[in-house]
Amino acid sequence: MEIGLIALAIILATLLGWLLKQSFNTQPWIADEVSATAHHGPLGGSSNTRLIALLTLLAVVTSFFALILSAYALRMELGDWVPMTEPQLLWSNTAMLVLASLAFQWTRNGAVKGIGSRLKPGLVVTGLLTAGFVVGQFVAWQQLEASGQFISSNPSNAFFYFLTGAHAVHILGGLYVWARATARVMLGTAEGAAIRRSIELCTIYWHYLLLVWLILFGLLLAT
Amino acid sequence: MAYVAIADRDHEQEHHDPQTFITKYIWSQDHKVIAVQYSITAIFVGLIALGLSAMMRLQLGFPDTFSFINPENYYQFITMHGMIMVIYLLTALFLGGFGNYLIPLQCGARDMVFPFLNMLSYWVYLLSVIILLISFFVPGGSTGAGWTLYPPQAIMQGTPGTDWGILLMLLSLAVFIVAFTMGGLNYVTTVLQARCKGMTLMRMPLSVWGIFIATVLGLLAFPALLVSAIMMLFDKTLMTSFFMPAISSMGADPGYTGGSPILFQHLFWFFGHPEVYIVALPAFGIVSDLLSTHARKNIFGYRMMVWAIVAIGGLSFIVWAHHMYVSGMNPYFGFFFATTTLIIAVPTAIKVYNWVLTLWQGNIHLRVPMLFAIGFIFTFIHGGLTGLFLGNVTIDLPLSDTYFVVAHFHMVMGVSPVLVVFGAIYHWWPKITGKMYNETLGKWHFWMTFLGTYSIYLPMHYLGFQGVPRRYFSMGNTEFLPESAQDLNAWITMSALFVAATQLLFFVNVVWSLMKGPKADPNPWGATTLEWQTPDTPPKHGNWGHELPECHRWAYDYSVPGYEDDFIPQNVPADKAPAGREHGADH
Numbered sequence: 001m002e003i004g005l006i007a008l009a010i011i012l013a014t015l016l017g018w019l020l021k022q023s024f025n026t027q028p029w030i031a032d033e034v035s036a037t038a039h040h041g042p043l044g045g046s047s048n049t050r051l052i053a054l055l056t057l058l059a060v061v062t063s064f065f066a067l068i069l070s071a072y073a074l075r076m077e078l079g080d081w082v083p084m085t086e087p088q089l090l091w092s093n094t095a096m097l098v099l100a101s102l103a104f105q106w107t108r109n110g111a112v113k114g115i116g117s118r119l120k121p122g123l124v125v126t127g128l129l130t131a132g133f134v135v136g137q138f139v140a141w142q143q144l145e146a147s148g149q150f151i152s153s154n155p156s157n158a159f160f161y162f163l164t165g166a167h168a169v170h171i172l173g174g175l176y177v178w179a180r181a182t183a184r185v186m187l188g189t190a191e192g193a194a195i196r197r198s199i200e201l202c203t204i205y206w207h208y209l210l211l212v213w214l215i216l217f218g219l220l221l222a223t
Numbered sequence: 224m225a226y227v228a229i230a231d232r233d234h235e236q237e238h239h240d241p242q243t244f245i246t247k248y249i250w251s252q253d254h255k256v257i258a259v260q261y262s263i264t265a266i267f268v269g270l271i272a273l274g275l276s277a278m279m280r281l282q283l284g285f286p287d288t289f290s291f292i293n294p295e296n297y298y299q300f301i302t303m304h305g306m307i308m309v310i311y312l313l314t315a316l317f318l319g320g321f322g323n324y325l326i327p328l329q330c331g332a333r334d335m336v337f338p339f340l341n342m343l344s345y346w347v348y349l350l351s352v353i354i355l356l357i358s359f360f361v362p363g364g365s366t367g368a369g370w371t372l373y374p375p376q377a378i379m380q381g382t383p384g385t386d387w388g389i390l391l392m393l394l395s396l397a398v399f400i401v402a403f404t405m406g407g408l409n410y411v412t413t414v415l416q417a418r419c420k421g422m423t424l425m426r427m428p429l430s431v432w433g434i435f436i437a438t439v440l441g442l443l444a445f446p447a448l449l450v451s452a453i454m455m456l457f458d459k460t461l462m463t464s465f466f467m468p469a470i471s472s473m474g475a476d477p478g479y480t481g482g483s484p485i486l487f488q489h490l491f492w493f494f495g496h497p498e499v500y501i502v503a504l505p506a507f508g509i510v511s512d513l514l515s516t517h518a519r520k521n522i523f524g525y526r527m528m529v530w531a532i533v534a535i536g537g538l539s540f541i542v543w544a545h546h547m548y549v550s551g552m553n554p555y556f557g558f559f560f561a562t563t564t565l566i567i568a569v570p571t572a573i574k575v576y577n578w579v580l581t582l583w584q585g586n587i588h589l590r591v592p593m594l595f596a597i598g599f600i601f602t603f604i605h606g607g608l609t610g611l612f613l614g615n616v617t618i619d620l621p622l623s624d625t626y627f628v629v630a631h632f633h634m635v636m637g638v639s640p641v642l643v644v645f646g647a648i649y650h651w652w653p654k655i656t657g658k659m660y661n662e663t664l665g666k667w668h669f670w671m672t673f674l675g676t677y678s679i680y681l682p683m684h685y686l687g688f689q690g691v692p693r694r695y696f697s698m699g700n701t702e703f704l705p706e707s708a709q710d711l712n713a714w715i716t717m718s719a720l721f722v723a724a725t726q727l728l729f730f731v732n733v734v735w736s737l738m739k740g741p742k743a744d745p746n747p748w749g750a751t752t753l754e755w756q757t758p759d760t761p762p763k764h765g766n767w768g769h770e771l772p773e774c775h776r777w778a779y780d781y782s783v784p785g786y787e788d789d790f791i792p793q794n795v796p797a798d799k800a801p802a803g804r805e806h807g808a809d810h
Contacts, residue, residue: 001489001493004447004493005540005541008443008540011443012443012537012540015439016533016537019424019533022423022424022425023424023425023526023529023530026423026425026526028423028425028426028525028526028777029521029525029776029777029779029780031775031776031777031780031791031796031797031800032775032797033797034420034421034773034774034775035421035423036420038421038423039418039419039420039421039422039423039774040416041415041416042415045416046416046417048416049336049412049416049417052411052412052415052416053336053337053408053409053411053412056407056408056411056412056442057404057408059442059443060404060407060408060442060443060446063442063443063444063446063447064446064449064450067446067447067450067490067493068450070489070490071450071454071465071486071489071490074483074486074489075465075482075483075486078481078482078483079481080464080469080480080481151457151461151463152461152462152463152464152478154480155463155464155465155480155482158457158461158463158464158465162453162454162457166453
């Protein structure tokens, strides 16, 4: 359970640091002037509300994956574990996810700098690459099944299917938000600031899921 | 400043007032309506779980008397009673119910920051409850695996409900966790981002603190339950061996290879122990506010109370294995977990001392909410102290499978939070409904519940010391027990039925109040927190009329010297009232 605990400690320490800053040396029983900003959150006012919500969600997802990895580490030590050979296709899938993240970053930079022409191609390319990753993962599953490596064959297989599946579900969730943002850009129904905000948040989510995937992939390769 | 905080924005939300009955009360995005929806649903399933416990008690008190209770459904009653009470009642009621109602009102916000997500959270929660209830009616009935759902027996033939019951239970839990995550994101973000001007973190009422930290715990701990539920679903349906060891079942080999049941226990209790505090911390917060308000005195050691909540929250993540002493572990681990378990008693004891010191020389009004709050201090100390016994490995081992543990966790996690739930309902009822209830009926409800629960659980400790095993349908070969143990069991059953019946007083009071109750004063208790200062009672959609409140002081300015009233609401500016308590003025 160490992996779970370490992830948790980092999350809690972040929260704790901010709480300490807010509460250290305060004298709440003194009534005084109303400060203009003292009620703001850790990142400032309302334009950051969605960012706070996203970061909170990422903390939850981190806890989720860290706990699966804890289980992975504990289960691996038992006698019936046979290391699995990962399909080579995962390498090209990984490349696609890296490119998707880069494309999203490029789109985001365009949105922030006000280069509107980047939005449509950027979003489309990102979506295609990401969808390509999900399809690629699915094909990898089929390759494994074709070679007789079923989910119940060995605990290492079971974890492989579980981890890649859980990660893909999170990607699909991201694609839902991406689809909404893209539709708004294509139809021109939203104002620029809202779109920019949406793209910024999506980019963070994409980078995060890339990071999760790199950790998972590295672990799968190493064990 | 480039940005405008939510609390700084003016009344832009007011134009979206819901118009029809459906948008106002069914598909409502108003946090107050959602809170009531959550509460009614939670109390409804709670009543079912109460009925299940009555069935168990009938069997235990009068064995071989009731033909409709057999060993299979006895285990189903145990399982569903535990799971419903812990998750679908207490977690949903404290966070979905009180969290939803209190966070925006006590923080001075118009609503949660994501009202649509909030609505969705309730409907997904309702879905999880429906899935859970369906499991009573599927072939084989609901699961009888015990509320901890330990594998391998949870999914092996021979345990009740292994065909459909366990599947629906795991599915329902997964759906519940989705609902909770949607709600939890909202609560955390609202507390961080939507407090009104002047409402610094250290001016928040302790109710909000308790709910906030409990939500953080829930968001980080529920994934452990989700992971274990998914993995067990795989073991059940896809024949993986995450938890299932190589095992033969009824002479046949089901095909599992060496999985680890202990792994499930780790994951389950990594969620399960913080879950105790997910329920307890909101109760701690609410009880602090109730005591302070009805004793007309500031809470003793506010900052200490906040930090105790935070410390308990953090520590609750490193004590989980004290639920697993009997599963066997490295003695060093046992020592570690026993130590952390005992350490958590320190911030908890600080809270108890501070509650008692808040009462010291207070102007105590023994109204119904106050009775329940003081009752909580008794039951919580009681349940907490037996927790210190059980935190030690050597004491836990002989007692773990006896009624001592049943008595312990019902005192600390059953009776105590439920007393707070009732206290809180009686306290906020006038604000929620705009009506008063019958005070006398409320007091009868308290005394009968309080004394009745002692009559149930005190003897259980004794039975535990005698070695009466828990989880058993009938006693079997227990010649070492005196005959009188059975008499005590009968007494406990009668007390339990009595307490269950007295809850009718509460519902009678609710109905009477709604039908005939006198109109409530906007602030009947003379409370300082913002929810009592709303322009309308009950508060309308948007809570605050045209202007958002500004917070000028903490929530505990009671009996301030030199001020006419014995309370100063949080939105009264410093120049309109004495500037709070200066050092040494009243300490």
